[in-house]
Amino acid sequence: MTVITRRPENRLSKVIWVPGGKTIVQALDDAQANLEDIRKDSLDLLRGKLEEIQALGKRSEKAPADADVQALYALSGEVLDIAGLFGLPELGHAAFSLCELLDRLKSRKSWNWPAVQVHLHGLLVLADPDKTPPEGRQTVVDGLRQVCQRVAR
Amino acid sequence: MSDAPKGRVNLEKAAVLLLSPPTGMELLTRIFHGFGVRHPYRAFDAERAMEVCKEADLDIIICDGSLADGAAYDFIAALRRSDIEPNRYVPAMVIQGHTPVDQIHKARDCGANFVVAKPITPRLLLERVLWIAQESRPFIELDGYVGPDRRFQNLGPPGGPGTGRRRADRAEAAPKAAVDPKESLI
Numbered sequence: 001m002t003v004i005t006r007r008p009e010n011r012l013s014k015v016i017w018v019p020g021g022k023t024i025v026q027a028l029d030d031a032q033a034n035l036e037d038i039r040k041d042s043l044d045l046l047r048g049k050l051e052e053i054q055a056l057g058k059r060s061e062k063a064p065a066d067a068d069v070q071a072l073y074a075l076s077g078e079v080l081d082i083a084g085l086f087g088l089p090e091l092g093h094a095a096f097s098l099c100e101l102l103d104r105l106k107s108r109k110s111w112n113w114p115a116v117q118v119h120l121h122g123l124l125v126l127a128d129p130d131k132t133p134p135e136g137r138q139t140v141v142d143g144l145r146q147v148c149q150r151v152a153r
Numbered sequence: 154m155s156d157a158p159k160g161r162v163n164l165e166k167a168a169v170l171l172l173s174p175p176t177g178m179e180l181l182t183r184i185f186h187g188f189g190v191r192h193p194y195r196a197f198d199a200e201r202a203m204e205v206c207k208e209a210d211l212d213i214i215i216c217d218g219s220l221a222d223g224a225a226y227d228f229i230a231a232l233r234r235s236d237i238e239p240n241r242y243v244p245a246m247v248i249q250g251h252t253p254v255d256q257i258h259k260a261r262d263c264g265a266n267f268v269v270a271k272p273i274t275p276r277l278l279l280e281r282v283l284w285i286a287q288e289s290r291p292f293i294e295l296d297g298y299v300g301p302d303r304r305f306q307n308l309g310p311p312g313g314p315g316t317g318r319r320r321a322d323r324a325e326a327a328p329k330a331a332v333d334p335k336e337s338l339i
Contacts (some may be wrong), residue, residue, distance in 0.1 A: 005293055009242075031187025081271065
């Protein structure tokens with residue numbers, strides 16, 4: 001087996017430390033401010049995705065079509081994209097747990113409606129964080145992870 | 154604020170390629186504009202991303218791993234194995250949501266410099282960009298892998314840094330123990 005080792009120039013390091021630019025604090029503040037400009041639209045989009053998930057979930061009680069499961073997976077991934085950036089990290093973790101659950105079920109060619117259903121309920125609870133204290137939200141996330149792990153056994 | 158990040162960052166002239174589906178692209182573009190990147194190249198699919206790689210000399214590539222069928226991983230692997238100089242060596246970061254079990258090997262072996270797990274924050278992304286800017290890992294070409302050397306964690310002698318019997322083991326481990334990109338921005 002031939003191994004070729006090279007030491008290419010790190011082009012990023014050539015530009016990033018050039019005098020000028022902005023302080024790291026300013027860069028982070030500017031990035032956050034740019035996100036704040038689209039907070040409302042993003043949260044509206046997030047709510048729409050969650051409604052789609054619930055609607056899709058309701059018709060998935062018994063042996064759903066592969067396309068529906070795939071759509072549920074994709075929607076959960078989109079919730080994960082948005083949630084963490086707008087102060088809903090637990091919702092993002094719950095969406096990740098649903099992705100993991102759906103992927104495990106797909107690879108086993110099986111379906112577990114109670115496990116999916118509890119994730120749908122979890123997403124509803126975590127979508128409105130003001131109604132649940134932080135420790136309660138974490139308990140929900142931990143519970144969903146346990147459900148997911150149990151399905152893997 | 155004791156843990157306030159120090160220093161400056163200049164990405165005004167950085168050539169940054171963002172590869173992401175539309176939902177993530179809007180968020181990534183806004184974050185990188187905030188970091189000072191003026192005109193990032195934007196690609197919504199791997200085909201367009203490869204075209205950009207042929208047209209411009211890039212400084213960093215940011216890929217969203219949620220592109221369908223692991224397209225982001227395939228793109229990085231194809232770029233690493235291409236003859237597109239100097240971009241085949243360009244640092245590449247993958248932002249990864251959930252990775253389906255049938256794509257885990259693909260994600261591991263694609264040749265990315267760094268994989269960042271969602272949910273992301275601007276701080277997390279900038280930390281990783283700064284980390285990549287500082288790294289000097291060699292680039293490895295093997296039959297089954299092309300990309301930065303994955304053996305980059307210097308864990309010291311068996312048992313962890315500073316636990317070897319020789320005095321040199323302990324001395325060598327001491328200055329390296331403090332390097333942890335998760336601790337703070339540079």
